[in-house]
Amino acid sequence: MITYRDKEYRCAVELTIELIGGKWKAILLWELSKKTLRFNELVRLFPNITRKMLTQQLKEMERDGLVLRKEYNQIPPKVEYSLTNFGKSFMPIILAMNQWGVDYVAGNIKE
């Protein structure tokens, strides 16, 4: 058993899923690992995610310490999202996910 922030998990995999599971978080980590991005840049990168879901996911990741939200007090507003060191610690997983795609569906990748 693993205890983390007062919750119990059967195995490490379960905990990992809790932190980066869901439809969007792994992909957000992937993009943010390449480049710090502003809110609307993320919106444009992912035509399929709504602003609502994007805000929600980013907030959860910020709460969990994976993402740093930097707000510039200016008009028009400017907010930048980047990975914390903790967020970067998931990169081996994200890279493994990407590598899996390269290995197993490489023939179907179109640039």
Next chain:
Amino acid sequence: MITYRDKEYRCAVELTIELIGGKWKAILLWELSKKTLRFNELVRLFPNITRKMLTQQLKEMERDGLVLRKEYNQIPPKVEYSLTNFGKSFMPIILAMNQWGVDYVAGNIKE
């Protein structure tokens, strides 16, 4: 863009999430990688998953080619679940997930 089984994905990570995302699939892959298991053994291993959800997840993984369902025609029934080679191809990801837990919450693991 990646095309896989008539669906399009922005990046490999997105496709990986589609195949092994969700709350249970990664954990099921983890357990089945260690040992072929019968339905009720899985039920006992995961007190938090209901039979309904377990059936549903296993069916999806079978449909996607990750899991092999072997039914013995006998009474009482016996069904064994194991990983296909395709299912095993996700092991680098699952192992990375587990390793993350070992590295980052090791202090909180109780056997």
Next chain:
DNA sequence: CAGTATCCGAACTGATACTG
């Protein structure tokens, strides 16, 4: 620009009972 608010249907999850 970077979000909120509201509404709504779909999907997930759980409890319980039942079946070949």
Next chain:
DNA sequence: CAGTATCAGTTCGGATACTG
């Protein structure tokens, strides 16, 4: 043993409109 069936509650996800 290995599931299904049913009901109900919660969360997810998307469309649209609005705000500081």
